[in-house]
Amino acid sequence: xxxxxxxxxxxxxxxxxxxxxxxxxxxxxxxxxxxxxxxxxxxxxxxxxxxxxxxxxxxxxxxxxxxxxxxxxxxxxxxxxxxxxxxxxxxxxxxxxxxxxxxxxxxxxxxxxxxxxxxxxxxxxxxxxxxxxxxxxxxxxxxxxxxxxxxxxxxxxxxxxxxxxxxxxxxxxxxxxxxxxxxxxxxxxxxxxxxxxxxxxxxxxxxxxxxxxxxxxxxxxxxxxxxxxxxxxxxxxxxxxxxxxxxxxxxxxxxxxxxxxxxxxxxxxxxxxxxxxxxxxxxxxxxxxxxxxxxxxxxxxxxx
Numbered sequence: 001x002x003x004x005x006x007x008x009x010x011x012x013x014x015x016x017x018x019x020x021x022x023x024x025x026x027x028x029x030x031x032x033x034x035x036x037x038x039x040x041x042x043x044x045x046x047x048x049x050x051x052x053x054x055x056x057x058x059x060x061x062x063x064x065x066x067x068x069x070x071x072x073x074x075x076x077x078x079x080x081x082x083x084x085x086x087x088x089x090x091x092x093x094x095x096x097x098x099x100x101x102x103x104x105x106x107x108x109x110x111x112x113x114x115x116x117x118x119x120x121x122x123x124x125x126x127x128x129x130x131x132x133x134x135x136x137x138x139x140x141x142x143x144x145x146x147x148x149x150x151x152x153x154x155x156x157x158x159x160x161x162x163x164x165x166x167x168x169x170x171x172x173x174x175x176x177x178x179x180x181x182x183x184x185x186x187x188x189x190x191x192x193x194x195x196x197x198x199x200x201x202x203x204x205x206x207x208x209x210x211x212x213x214x215x216x217x218x219x220x221x222x223x224x225x226x227x228x229x230x231x232x233x234x235x236x237x238x239x240x241x242x243x244x245x246x247x248x249x250x251x252x253x254x255x256x257x258x259x260x261x262x263x264x265x266x267x268x269x270x271x272x273x274x275x276x277x278x279x280x281x282x283x284x285x286x287x288x289x290x291x292x293x294x295x296x297x298x299x300x301x302x303x304x
Contacts, residue, residue: 002088007031007058012068015081019227024256027274030077030108032065032090033057038113041144041217042174047209048082055088062095069099069106076274080111080132087114094119100128107276111171113148115157125165132169132200132273133158137187140179144218155190162196170194171273173202173255175240177232178220188247200273201244202255203237205229227258238264 011031018024035055036045046053069077077100079085079093097119100108108129120131133154136144141151148154155170162168170191175184191199208230210217225231232240238261245251253272254261262269271277 001054002037003054003056004059004091005056006060010068011058011060011065012072012077015078018256021227021258021260022256023254023259023262023269025272025275026075027109028072028075028077029081030065030069030079030096031058031082032079032092032096033083033088035082036084037087038084038145038147040113040148041214042176042204042206042210044207044210045082046213047207055083057088057090059091062092062099065092065096066099072106074105076107076109076130076276078109078111078274080109084112084114085110086112086116086119089116089119094123097123097126097129101126103128109274111273113145113154115149115153117157117161120161120166121164125167127167130167130169131158131161132171132198134171134173135187135191136172136174136176137179137183139183140176143179144176144216151187152190155194158196159194162194168194168196169198169200169273170196171200171202171255172244172252173200174204175201175244176204176218177236177240178218181240181243184244185247188244192248198253198271198273199248199250200253200255201241202257203232203240205231205256225258226260231258234258234260234264237261241265 013029015027015029033055035049035053037055039053096108100106109132111132111134113134135151135154138151141148158168158170172187172191204218206217206222206229211219221232221236222230223233241254251267255273
């Protein structure tokens with residue numbers, strides 16, 4: 001079931017929800033749809049929409065969206081924070097691609113577990129649009145992502161778009177410890193061979209309320225972390241990241257990880273899935289203001 005309706009709330013908003021304990025750049029949400037048909041057992045959208053799983057596609061005239069984009073600053077605009085960007089293609093996505101094609105400092109980010117790439121296959125690539133595929137290990141997919149396409153099919157779709165000239169990124173996220181770390185070797189090596197422009201890795205991070213709502217959600221080894229989410233202990237996350245980096249052959253970016261992990265790994269943040277490029281973090285850049293006009297100390301972001 002898919003609902004189509006006009007949206008009354010803003011389409012564009014700055015994402016500033018990450019706690020101070022977590023390293024995460026600010027980016028813009030571009031809300032062209034809500035919800036996701038995949039219903040992964042660990043997904044935070046189960047709580048965000050209070051159990052409502054069916055996608056909602058917004059049908060407003062494009063000029064209403066463009067008006068908000070025009071007053072927004074430069075940066076990355078993600079359509080994948082409240083929805084899967086491509087699982088069911090929003091009517092407003094095609095005009096969005098054409099809008100961003102004409103921009104210089106603004107970039108459209110599509111985040112998906114889907115293989116539904118028909119729109120992009122039939123569209124001329126542009127460096128202003130980035131397509132990011134989320135991938136998991138086979139055991140994790142079988143247990144927790146059963147409604148999504150097979151991970152190999154997602155990688156095949158990513159490879160096709162890369163050959164067509166699209167900017168392609170990969171997220172190995174969320175890595176689920178109880179699925180077995182060794183099961184991620186195959187995926188990491190396939191991602192290495194694909195050679196996307198950015199690889200971002202993340203471990204499972206769930207809100208405590210999901211345990212009550214979704215009894216089948218993964219739970220093994222999770223404990224409440226300093227940011228309020230349920231995470232694996234630091235020692236386990238460190239082992240996961242160093243092992244994945246070894247299989248990849250390089251240091252990946254990390255998604256929404258705590259400062260404690262960055263300190264333990266002694267890695268330097270140089271960009272991630274939601275920044276325009278790998279030169280996304282500079283000590284000499286000004287603080288990026290939040291929607292309340294305040295600043296977040298130690299997070300200095302250059303988007304372009």
